[in-house]
Amino acid sequence: MALNVENNPLMCKVFPTSLTGPALNWFKNLANGSMESFRNLCDRFVSQYYGNECPTKDILSLFTMKQLEGECFLVFLTRFNLVKSMVIECHPFTAVQAFKLAMTRETLFHTNLMVNTPKTMGELNERADGFVHLEEEEATNTRKTSMVVTEVKTKEKIRQKQTVPQHPTSWKAEKRA
Known part of the structure; x- marks a missing residue:
């Protein structure tokens, strides 16, 4: 052409x-x-x-990001990578440093990054996959535990209703007795 x-x-x-x-x-x-x-x-x-046209962003937009309170790791990682894709000419190590500053402290993944910092976002994303699966598994286990606790409480209420002696609740019931 x-x-x-x-x-x-x-x-x-x-x-x-x-x-x-x-x-x-x-x-x-x-x-x-x-x-x-x-x-x-x-x-x-x-x-x-x-x-x-997609607006471009500068490197400052990465350094002003923060993982929101209660935001799951996968959602934050996706949001960070989206903003990162709009930054023109971002050195890979700089993006990793911005990510470390943006994410919630005292998490397993944050500790992992501090001990052994990846050199690129690709390496960071590879490592993050394992932590995403871990977070999903923990959420599934929490839901299962919650369902079991609810089931036990429901069974306990039913058992209590069955053992409570039946008292007449109105004067009509007393007359019949």
Whole structure:
């Protein structure tokens, strides 16, 4: 295609093959013959979708992040990685340092990072997988324990109701006795 950049009709014909979803629908709804040149088509496309560009962030946005109180580790890790992906030219070790500052202290993973700091976010994410599974398993065990405790309490209430002597509850019941 680079060799045919000056071939307006060809460029206009090939352009929609790179589109999908709403962008393709936008292109299909253009009136036939409404574009004078490929440059004109490009300008209209950019003006249509200019607001959809992902904003970039600077390194400061990583250093101002904090794991929220009660936020599970997986959600925090995902949120951090999303912001990290928007930072242009971030040195891997700098991202790891920002992550260590952002996460909740006194957790197993934080201690693990302090003892043996990974050199890249890829290495950090690999290590984090094990801790995510551990957190999920602990949450599952907590739910199971809670269900067992609730079941025991329910059975105890039923047992107590069965052993409590039945007393008449009204004067009508007393007359019948």
